[in-house]
Amino acid sequence: MDSVLKEYGRLQKSGDFGKYVSDIDQLLGALQKARNTINSAPQSRREQLALVKSSTTAFAEKIGNTQKDIHSSLSKYSKALDKKFKIDIETSYNRSAFPPSSRTLLDRAIAMHLIREGHFEPADKLIKDASLSIPDVIEEEFKNMYWILAALRGHDLKPAIDWAASKREKLAAMGSNLEFSLHRLQFIHYLLTTVDEETGEPVNSTRRALQYARENFAPFGERHMASLSKLMCAFLFNSNLEKSPYVNIFLSPSAWDDVAKSFTKEFCSLLGLSSDSPLYLAAAAGAIALPTLLKVGTIMREKHTEWSSENELPVEIPLPESMFQFHAIFVCPVSKEQTTDENPPMMMPCGHIVAKESLGRMSKGNPNQRFKCPYCPNESIPNQAIRVYF
Numbered sequence: 014m015d016s017v018l019k020e021y022g023r024l025q026k027s028g029d030f031g032k033y034v035s036d037i038d039q040l041l042g043a044l045q046k047a048r049n050t051i052n053s054a055p056q057s058r059r060e061q062l063a064l065v066k067s068s069t070t071a072f073a074e075k076i077g078n079t080q081k082d083i084h085s086s087l088s089k090y091s092k093a094l095d096k097k098f099k100i101d102i103e104t105s106y107n108r109s110a111f112p113p114s115s116r117t118l119l120d121r122a123i124a125m126h127l128i129r130e131g132h133f134e135p136a137d138k139l140i141k142d143a144s145l146s147i148p149d150v151i152e153e154e155f156k157n158m159y160w161i162l163a164a165l166r167g168h169d170l171k172p173a174i175d176w177a178a179s180k181r182e183k184l185a186a187m188g189s190n191l192e193f194s195l196h197r198l199q200f201i202h203y204l205l206t207t208v209d210e211e212t213g214e215p216v217n218s219t220r221r222a223l224q225y226a227r228e229n230f231a232p233f234g235e236r237h238m239a240s241l242s243k244l245m246c247a248f249l250f251n252s253n254l255e256k257s258p259y260v261n262i263f264l265s266p267s268a269w270d271d272v273a274k275s276f277t278k279e280f281c282s283l284l285g286l287s288s289d290s291p292l293y294l295a296a297a298a299g300a301i302a303l304p305t306l307l308k309v310g311t312i313m314r315e316k317h318t319e320w321s322s323e324n325e326l327p328v329e330i331p332l333p334e335s336m337f338q339f340h341a342i343f344v345c346p347v348s349k350e351q352t353t354d355e356n357p358p359m360m361m362p363c364g365h366i367v368a369k370e371s372l373g374r375m376s377k378g379n380p381n382q383r384f385k386c387p388y389c390p391n392e393s394i395p396n397q398a399i400r401v402y403f
């Protein structure tokens with residue numbers, strides 16, 4: 014693999030088309046200058062033309078050399094690739110998986126992927142050329158999402174907060190904490206910033222953060238009291254947050270990325286889409302499976318066997334859990350919170366399911382206390398409830 018990477022590095026270095034452009038720009042500049050000089054002083058024509066001739070020859074040589082460099086690096090790179098990857102991928106390619114009739118589906122998957130990745134121009138071109146019917150509203154939504162994400166990258170939370178507020182009920186029904194997370198990050202950002210972003214004037218960070226908390230935290234008091242208490246206690250350590258017990262909350266290096274990720278996830282969920290592009294996931298799973306499938310293909314050819322089960326792989330291919338495990342979410346009907354490993358869904362003997370914390374609250378923290386199911390007349394005790402895995 015080293016030889017491939019080496020040639021790739023060389024190609025990147027020499028394949029810089031910017032050099033072409035700047036050389037040509039320089040040549041155009043020289044020609045323009047000669048023309049202006051001749052216009053204003055026609056007697057210098059002969060001298061100027063001689064100059065133009067010599068500079069054109071020099072530039073042509075320079076441009077030719079750049080081109081030669083690129084071609085030579087490109088051919089070395091492709092040779093290194095051919096040497097490294099000798100196996101013919103065609104052997105594990107199932108042509109019948111993509112019959113001509115599925116062409117539109119494939120085009121649609123690619124167009125949707127481009128939209129989801131924010132490549133709107135090529136997406137529009139593909140939609141037009143392949144006459145796909147993808148509602149304009151999807152592209153508009155993703156444009157809005159990328160606009161909000163760009164603001165987030167610039168540490169401007171307002172567009173994301175406005176969006177979350179406008180979707181408050183839907184987000185709450187999903188058990189999302191996004192709106193609170195955004196406000197919390199804004200509070201932390203204010204506490205850590207001593208200069209006003211808009212005016213560039215110094216600000217009293219503590220006062221600004223406290224003001225923000227007063228104006229925005231009230232609606233979250235009931236559900237996020239524990240988090241709010243931590244945020245408020247952090248004021249005590251304002252001058253020395255690095256050594257405070259709250260260092261992870263206030264100085265988390267991934268805070269902005271985490272919020273951007275959860276925003277993207279919730280945004281896609283409300284559109285009824287997964288947060289990762291399905292085409293990306295399919296291609297990634299394929300790339301992981303390919304080496305194994307190529308090996309199996311070689312063995313089967315050597316032993317003259319065939320795999321006859323249709324639509325089934327001849328070997329098991331484990332995919333990394335972090336990316337390829339999909340779980341349904343469960344929102345407790347009592348607390349309206351999404352269940353987690355710490356607060357898992359529990360099924361009572363009557364079959365109704367609530368979060369473990371709700372179970373605790375209904376039985377006043379006593380595992381043997383009888384209580385009535387909030388959804389049916391049955392009574393039970395917390396110890397009879399069992400954990401449910403989705």
Ligand SMILES: [Zn+2]
Binds near residue numbers: 363365386388389
């Ligand atoms: Zn019940």
